[in-house]
Every structure is written in C-alpha cells, then in structure tokens.
Amino acid sequence: MKAQLWRDYDVPQEKIEQLRAKVYEFCAQNPDTIEIEDVKNRILSPDDVLNNNLDANNNKTTDWMLKRFLISSHKEVDAALLKFTEFFTFRKQYKMASMSVENVLPSEFFKIHPFDCEGFDNNGNRIFTVRLKYYRKMPQFENIIKRGIIYFTELLDLEYEQGLCDGVCLIVDVQDFSVSNLDMDMLQFLVKQTPTLYSGLVRCCLIYETPFLLSYLFKVVEGWLPSSTDKNGNKRKFFHAVTKKNIHEWIDADQRPYFLSGSRTVSLTVPSSTLAFDQFVRHSNEIEEQNAKKIKEYLDQLVSA
Structure with missing residues (x-):
C-alpha cells in the first residue's frame, strides 16, 4: 500500500499559524541570519493570510x-521553528533567494548532463539522477555541484508543493565513478543533508551500479539515516542498491534514459539564458582564477569527449 504523502498529512491550522507568526518574528529579530525574500518566496506572511492575499506568490505558495517543519517535529511549534532556522540558514549560505538558471550552472553542464530531472518512477515520484562520474575533487568545483543539486531539488520541491509529482526518487548513478574522486562530504551532502532538510520530498534513494571497489559505500550511506516505519509498523527501506538487471522493479524502461538502460530521450537543450563558463566565472566573481582555469580545462575535456 502506498504511503501517505507528507503534504497530505492533517496538521492543525492553529499550529500552522502559530509557526507562521514565530517564523516572521524570528525574521524581524534576526535579519542577518536568513534572507527575508527567500522566506517570502516559500512562506506566506501573517499579513498576507490576514488580508487573504493568497496570490502574493501567484497563488503557488501553500502551507x-x-x-514540513511541524511534521518533522511531531507538531511541536518551538521544535519546528528550529527546523525552519536550520533550513533557511542553509538556504542563505547557498544564496537561494537569488538563485536562477543563469547563475547556478554554466552552459557546459547542460551539454554533459550530470543532472537529470525527467521521468517518473513506478510510484509517481519524479526521478532526479546525479551522475557521479562527472565529479572531480577540485577546489571550488564542489560548490558548483552543490548549488546544482540544490537548484534542481528546489524546483522539484515546488512541483511537489503544487501536486505535480508525489515526491522524488533520487538516483545516485555510480557508474564509472573513480575511487580517487571519492568525497564523503559531497556524498553526505547529496544523500543525507539535502534530503533531510527537504524533509518529506525524497521518497527513496537508489544507488545505481556501484563498482565493486565502492560496494562498501552502500552500507555507509545506509547507516547515515535512521530507518523508518509505516503506520502499520513495517520497516520502510529508503536506500536500495540497484543494477541494470533489477532497476525495472522501480522504474519502467520508457521513463529511464540510456545511461540507466532505458529508452527515454534525454534533452540536451541548453537554456538560452545560461552563460558559458568564462562568463559564468566573471558574473559570479567567486571562483578564484587558478581554480577557474582547472575547472574550465576539465569542462572543455568533457564537452569535447
């Protein structure tokens, strides 16, 4: 039986309004901790609710x-406020209030396609695949990758909020991933930190085609998060090690791209507003020159491959 979606849980409106008030009180008292515009983008203010201004965000913002914070805090308002503080402090760190396709990834990334956000699994979850074969341990490169992960996760969360998908099936594609580039911090960010902060969104995580030398990774990753149970007390597995032979049990072939042994066409269209890496670096003004040179050489190598 399909598990109930978090967005459909019954949470008392009184609790929601108490938390809303505390959130905006916190914002007023701690303007340097979070980005108020980011908060407004995702949480209607008490004034908007009071004045029935539900179109403040084009009628796309719900509760x-x-x-999310209340459910993950057993509906305790003060504990939920701490969840809010943690998440929106994280969001400020990655400048989510101003994040857009123009400043999150250079155009080269759309040509090599390290992130894939199309298709649905057999439970109606949107598929989000991160192809680790493209990751390299280079100074400041991980910041680009992390922002890419966050950018797509945010888009998927907005889809989930609007009922356009029932959640996310996160696929960590480990094919051709080199042991020399193993970065436990990056892996933890991908499969633990981001799904935990976006609680309720990621419904399962598939580790795809783990090379023998990295087979221990599955047990490491599996141990990062506590096991959960459904309302009947049955243990629910979050992580699954899958291969070409059994991935069809989770995702049909027409919903999988070629690199997941499927037939779905991959879109390699580069958004017109994206910038080539050289321009991207100048625009962001955050990547040091010596690091930018190494990253560009690597991206050029990938694009021409």
Whole structure:
C-alpha cells in the first residue's frame, strides 16, 4: 500500500499559524541570519493570510513548508521553528533567494548532463539522477555541484508543493565513478543533508551500479539515516542498491534514459539564458582564477569527449 504523502498529512491550522507568526518574528529579530525574500518566496506572511492575499506568490505558495517543519517535529511549534532556522540558514549560505538558471550552472553542464530531472518512477515520484562520474575533487568545483543539486531539488520541491509529482526518487548513478574522486562530504551532502532538510520530498534513494571497489559505500550511506516505519509498523527501506538487471522493479524502461538502460530521450537543450563558463566565472566573481582555469580545462575535456 502506498504511503501517505507528507503534504497530505492533517496538521492543525492553529499550529500552522502559530509557526507562521514565530517564523516572521524570528525574521524581524534576526535579519542577518536568513534572507527575508527567500522566506517570502516559500512562506506566506501573517499579513498576507490576514488580508487573504493568497496570490502574493501567484497563488503557488501553500502551507507546505510550515507543515514540513511541524511534521518533522511531531507538531511541536518551538521544535519546528528550529527546523525552519536550520533550513533557511542553509538556504542563505547557498544564496537561494537569488538563485536562477543563469547563475547556478554554466552552459557546459547542460551539454554533459550530470543532472537529470525527467521521468517518473513506478510510484509517481519524479526521478532526479546525479551522475557521479562527472565529479572531480577540485577546489571550488564542489560548490558548483552543490548549488546544482540544490537548484534542481528546489524546483522539484515546488512541483511537489503544487501536486505535480508525489515526491522524488533520487538516483545516485555510480557508474564509472573513480575511487580517487571519492568525497564523503559531497556524498553526505547529496544523500543525507539535502534530503533531510527537504524533509518529506525524497521518497527513496537508489544507488545505481556501484563498482565493486565502492560496494562498501552502500552500507555507509545506509547507516547515515535512521530507518523508518509505516503506520502499520513495517520497516520502510529508503536506500536500495540497484543494477541494470533489477532497476525495472522501480522504474519502467520508457521513463529511464540510456545511461540507466532505458529508452527515454534525454534533452540536451541548453537554456538560452545560461552563460558559458568564462562568463559564468566573471558574473559570479567567486571562483578564484587558478581554480577557474582547472575547472574550465576539465569542462572543455568533457564537452569535447
């Protein structure tokens, strides 16, 4: 039986309004801790609710974000406020208030396709695949990758909020991933930190085609998060090691791209507003020159391969 979605949980409106008030009180008292515009993008203010201004964000903002914090805090308002503080402090760190396709990834990334956000699994979850074969341990490169992960996760969370998908099936594609590039911090960010902060969104995580030398990774990753149970007390597995032979049990072939042994066409269209890496670096003004040179050489190598 399909597990109930978090966004459909019954959370008392009184609790939601209490948390909303505390959130905006916190914002007023701690303007340097979070980005108020980021908060407004995802959480309607008490004034908007009071004045029935539900179109403040083009009628796309629900109480999902507040419900998320309350559900993950057993509906305790003060504990939920701490969840809010943690998540929106994280969001400020990665400048989510101003994040857009123009400043999150250079155009080269759309040509090599390290992130894939199309298709659905057999439970109606949107598929989000991160192909680790493209990751390299280079100074400041990980910041680009992390922002890419966050950018797509945010888009998927907005889809989830609007009922356009039932959640996310995160696929960590480990094919051709080199042991020399293993970065436990990056892996933890991908499969633990981001799904935990976006609680309720990621429904399962598939580790795809783990090379023998990295087979221990599955047990490491599996141990990062506590096991959960459904309402009947049955243990629910979050992580699954899958291969070409059994991935069809989770995702049909027409919903999988070629690199997951499927037939779905991959879109390699580069958004017109994206910038080539050289321009991207100048625009962001955050990547040091010596690091930018190494990253560009690597991207050029990938694009021409």
